[in-house]
Amino acid sequence: xxxSFSEPWVLHPTAQHTHTxxxxxxxxxxxxxxxxxxLEYSTTASGLTLPExxxxxxxxxxxxxxxxxxxSPNSLLHQWFDISSLxxxxxxxxxxxxxxxxxxQFVHSLISREAELIPPKxxxxxGLSQGCAAALSAFMTLDLTLGxxxxxxxxxxFVGHLEDIIKTPVEEHPGGIPGFGEAEKRPxxxxxxxxxxxxxxxxxxxxxxxxxxxxxxxxxxxxxHGDIDSVVDIRLGKQIYETVVALEMDATLKVYEDFGxxxxxxEELDDIANFLFSKKAGVALEGWHSSGPPLxxxxx
Numbered sequence: 001x002x003x004s005f006s007e008p009w010v011l012h013p014t015a016q017h018t019h020t021x022x023x024x025x026x027x028x029x030x031x032x033x034x035x036x037x038x039l040e041y042s043t044t045a046s047g048l049t050l051p052e053x054x055x056x057x058x059x060x061x062x063x064x065x066x067x068x069x070x071x072s073p074n075s076l077l078h079q080w081f082d083i084s085s086l087x088x089x090x091x092x093x094x095x096x097x098x099x100x101x102x103x104x105q106f107v108h109s110l111i112s113r114e115a116e117l118i119p120p121k122x123x124x125x126x127g128l129s130q131g132c133a134a135a136l137s138a139f140m141t142l143d144l145t146l147g148x149x150x151x152x153x154x155x156x157x158f159v160g161h162l163e164d165i166i167k168t169p170v171e172e173h174p175g176g177i178p179g180f181g182e183a184e185k186r187p188x189x190x191x192x193x194x195x196x197x198x199x200x201x202x203x204x205x206x207x208x209x210x211x212x213x214x215x216x217x218x219x220x221x222x223x224x225h226g227d228i229d230s231v232v233d234i235r236l237g238k239q240i241y242e243t244v245v246a247l248e249m250d251a252t253l254k255v256y257e258d259f260g261x262x263x264x265x266x267e268e269l270d271d272i273a274n275f276l277f278s279k280k281a282g283v284a285l286e287g288w289h290s291s292g293p294p295l296x297x298x299x300x
Contacts, residue, residue, distance in 0.1 A: 005106050006062075008031050008060045008061055008110065009031040009062075009063070010059070010061070012058055013057055013058050014055045016056055017056060017058055017117065017118065018056035018057070019054065019056060019058070019122045019281065020058045020059075021124040021125075022060045022061075022062070022107070022111065022114070022125050022135075023059065023128075024061075024135045025061065025064070025131045026127075026128045026129030027064075027077070027129060028077045029131075034128070039051055039059055043266055043269065045270050048285070052285065054282040055283075056283050057282055057283075064080045064131075064134075066079075067079055067099070069083070070095055071085070071086075079099070080099060080100070080131060080133070081098070081100040081130075082096060082098075083095060089157065090159075090160050093157070097200060100200075100201055101202045103134045103138070104138045104201050107138035108138060108142060111123060111125065111142065120145060120147075123147055124147050124148045124150060125148075126150030126151060127154065128152045128153055128263060129153050132153065133155050135149070136151060136154065136156050136240065137201065140193075141216070143216075144215050148219060148275065149220070150224075150276075152262075153224070153225055153226065153229055153231070153262065153263070154223075154236070154237065154240065156240045158196075158197065159239055159243055162196065162243055165192050165193050165196065166189055166193065166243070166246045190212060191206060191214055193247060194214040194216070217248070217249050219250075220251070220252075221244050221250065222271065222272065222275045223237055223244075223252070223253050224254040224264070224268050224271060225254075225255060226255075226256045226259030226260050227255050227256065227257055227258070227259065228258060228259065228260050229260050230261060234255065238253065241253040252275060254268065
């Protein structure tokens with residue numbers, strides 16, 4: 001494991017291991033606490049949990065390092081990176097870089113370890129709140145195509161700079177990105193977006209490909225957000241969706257009415273299960289469906 005990251009909490013599959021879902025908790029939480037709540041105590045409308053539906057799936061819930069956040073320096077809590085404002089994550093972006101670099105390297109190492117056991121397209125990455133933001137940063141700089149990305153109640157770090165690239169229809173981005181180096185020739189919008197993120201996070205740039213599509217951008221994305229989220233405003237979740245759509249990614253947005261900051265049970269779990277099933281990112285229990293009476297669990 002990367003320095004000072006503990007071993008993740010793991011819920012092992014009950015059938016032959018075919019898929020892995022790596023899920024990052026929110027700020028101030030922990031891997032096991034979040035994982036047990038999300039995977040063991042939260043059910044779909046069918047009455048089944050995600051592990052009961054996807055019995056060949058391993059679930060990995062890592063824990064962020066502890067630090068003293070800029071927002072409350074007298075506190076000591078688990079966070080994937082420091083941040084000065086959840087209302088406006090674009091403030092003091094310089095505070096976010098060091099933590100994100102360490103977190104992204106850590107998440108990449110978890111994915112690499114799983115990719116030695118199963119095909120990368122059988123790996124799903126996701127997260128909740130700040131865990132979604134951290135997971136997105138790892139996902140969009142990854143040199144692999146995954147089976148799916150699942151984001152809940154989160155935001156995309158440095159999204160304003162990415163939007164600048166997307167919206168600038170010229171061969172050279174004028175002026176560069178403040179604090180992140182001078183302008184460079186644009187090899188293609190998607191490649192430049194990926195390489196800007198990789199540059200910010202201390203990674204080597206992707207080499208141009210014949211199709212111009214960086215590996216992670218071929219991964220389907222699901223974004224879920226409550227429309228009355230008072231912690232991470234829904235406009236930030238919609239901004240994720242609009243950005244990945246502008247990058248021509250296969251993206252789905254689910255908005256949960258009259259719901260705040262968390263994952264909505266059972267609706268959001270239904271949407272996640274259906275998404276993984278429809279994108280062939282998981283092998284569901286035979287006969288499973290997202291509504292109606294619970295299915296009988298198989299007996300051993």
